[in-house]
Amino acid sequence: MADxxxxxxxxxxxxxxxxxxxLRSLIAQGFHVDTLTMDGVxxxxxxxxxxHYNCAKLLLDSGAKADVASADGATPLFNSCxxxxxxxxxxxxxxxxxxHSTHQLASPMHEAAIKDHxxxxxxxxASGAQIDTELxxxxxxxxxxxxxxxxxxxxMLLLAGADVGVGCGRDSPLHAAVQRGDPSVVELLLDxxxxxxxxxxxxxxxxxxxxPNSSVQFSLQRKRGPFSLSQLCRFCIRQSLGRSRLHRAPSLSLPHRIQDFLLYH
Incomplete structure (x- = not known):
């Protein structure tokens, strides 16, 4: 936000x-809950x-608009994330x-992901945010x-069914993880x-x-071969179920061991 x-x-x-x-006293005195600064805050x-949950609740209960956006597109939901x-x-x-955000640089979903919240x-x-939205x-x-x-x-995103190939243009999530140098994330994406x-x-x-000679490079080199048949089956079944039905995998007539495998448990 602007300073x-x-x-x-x-x-x-x-x-x-x-x-x-x-805050309660000021509202009682007549201060308008939706008063904005010049930059829309x-x-x-x-x-x-x-x-500050209690303050946010008081403001909302007093009529504050939940979706007001600042000049740079940030909403209260974005700030919460x-x-x-x-x-x-x-x-x-x-x-x-x-x-859903109308501003390309102020998406609550992206902000929560970046901050690891x-x-x-x-x-x-759970409220309907699109997990593969590419900005x-x-x-x-x-x-x-x-x-x-x-x-x-x-x-969390991968378990929820995010497309492992959707990144930023031609740069994939794996490219980003490798450049970050995080072997655990690289291994997760490969899995x-x-x-x-x-x-x-x-x-x-x-x-x-x-x-060169990094743990990330070692992880990539170790998994250069083709996926195993069991891995390919898991990818295929998860894709066939679709993101919206992954949570129903436990209801399939399959041994618990296979259900756990499908859900990466």
Whole structure:
């Protein structure tokens, strides 16, 4: 957000500091809950950025708009994902906040993925957020998480059925993980079927981007051979089930061991 402080109201200050009693008093005095700064920041933005659940609830209960966007496209939901406040995320969703962003650089889903706030990401996904949305210059949530080394969110997205090949243009999530130098994320992507022979916009494969004699390079070299038959079957069955039906795998007439294998348990 822009660094504009001169037009911040006492309501903004109370919300940003989590001062619930002062906030309640100001509202009672007639301060309007949707007063905006010049750059479009509301008191609800401030409460959510600070992860102040009680202040956010008071503002919403007093009529604050859940989906107001600042000049740079940030919503209270985006700010909640930035701060990692799953409580604020859940509260906003209960008040009808949209999980979809109209701004290419302020997507709640991408922000939660980058910050490795897994619980926030799970709430967004459960509320209908598209996990494979690719934004220009930002890529998909999975790509963003890989680039940030957010292993928890990488795992959550893959288990939820994110497409392991959707990155940012021709750069795949595996390219991003290799450049980040995180062997655990690289291994995870490979286990979910990432193609180590994909070439990015510069014509380079993930192996080409790996640091010489690094653990990442070792992981890629160790898995250069073809996938096993069991892995190929798992990829095929998961794709056939589709993302929306993966959770129904336990209801299939299959031995528990095979069900666990399909779900990466």
């Amino acid at each position: 504009s402080w001169s037009d911040r109201s006492p309501l903004h200050e109370a919300a940003s500091q989590g001062r619930l009693l002062l 509301s008191s609800l933005h401030e409460a959510c950025l600070g992860g 930035r701060s990692g406040s799953a409580a604020c995320v859940g509260l906003l969703l209960q008040h009808g906040a949209s999980v 897994r619980e926030c990401l799970e709430l967004l996904q 220009p210059e930002v890529g998909s949530p999975l790509y963003s998480a890989c680039g940030a080394g957010a292993a928890g969110c990488v795992e 979910f079927g990432a193609n180590m022979f994909d070439r990015n916009s510069e014509g380079k494969t993930p192996l080409d981007l790996s640091a």
